Amino acid sequence: KDLRVECAKTISAQWNSKRFKKAARTYRLDFEKLLNTIMTDENAPSQPLFLEKRLADSLGQAIRFYLRAFFNPVRWKKPTDGKMEAPAVQQSKHQSRVSEILIMKLPDGVAVADTAVADGAISSVFSAALRIVYLHFGADVFLSDEYRPPTFPESFCNSEASQKGPGKKRSPISDEAVDAIVSDIHNAQSFRDAAVACRFLSNLLNFPGVREEIIKVCGWVCVEKHANRIKGYKLIELCPDDAHLVLLSDTKRFFARIDRYKMAVEKLIAPCEQRLEQLAITFKCGPNHKLLRRNYPILETIDAAMDEGFVFPNVAVVARPQY
Secondary structure, eight states: OHHHHHHHHTSSSOOOHHHHHHHHHHHHHHHHHHHHHHHTTOSSOSSOOHHHHHHHHHHHHHHHHHHHHHHSOOOOOOOTTSOOSOOOOOOOTTSOSHHHHEEEEOOTTSOOTTSHHHHTOHHHHHHHHHHHHHHHHOSHHHHSSSOOOOOOOSSSSOSHHHHHOOEETTEEOOHHHHHHHHHHHHHHHHHHHHHHHHHHHHHHHTSTTHHHHHHHHTTTHHHHHHHHHHHHTTOGGGOGGGGGGGGGGGHHHHHHHHHHHHHHHHHHHHHHHHHHHHHHHHTTOSGGGHHHHHHSTHHHHHHHHHTOSOOOOEEEEOSSOOO
């Protein structure tokens, strides 16, 4: 007990001595797992170590720190004297001026309030785009030594149920047909989101001045180092929310292939969105048909599926400096 008290005194923050007991127990379990692995000649512990989980979390946090430094504006605190005018902000050498070069704009008709766009949080949208691309295409197509272009769909929502329509109230479509329609919608939305994410990433990274500003800060070297540790130490399963960050383990290759993907999928975005719009009209989706869907509840399932999907902002030139 005296030892725990003395250890607590060495920490600048106010640590309760009981925390050292809990920490010691946690690390002891890790060492026991490692010793058991060595004694039984196993390749790795059957259960992940606490230190592995902490390492995975720390690497993800480090990468997100750099993304904020690359893309986001410098934050200023609200003054206590009641004046709302933003003070002059001293730009740090560790913070780029990307947020002064461009702004994000959502498509017309999309609410901006309480979004990453309203906050100027380009890094949040960048990370969301990475995640969608990772989930749809996987990492290998972007990081493998040999480029193997994937097969893109030539048409969308073409199941028999989607083409047939809702039918009549007295003979409603079956549950199996609804499942097929919802699957069509999800597949089309997944491709549309991934395609628009490629467009956003390519447009952002190729915007005049962006790459130069990132290089001025420190470039992608540290990000690549941390992403390679996540991949090399096989920590992806321990940080599922940050698994997409492994795409940044080789940024030169990833950005080059994102540009190629953008060129390949650009012509498919409009047909995909048009087919989804046609399906929405066919199955009476949207706010103008609430009464109909109340009398025909099976349409609610299809309408709910239509509401899913991610709306990516456009990248636009800043009219004047932010500060």
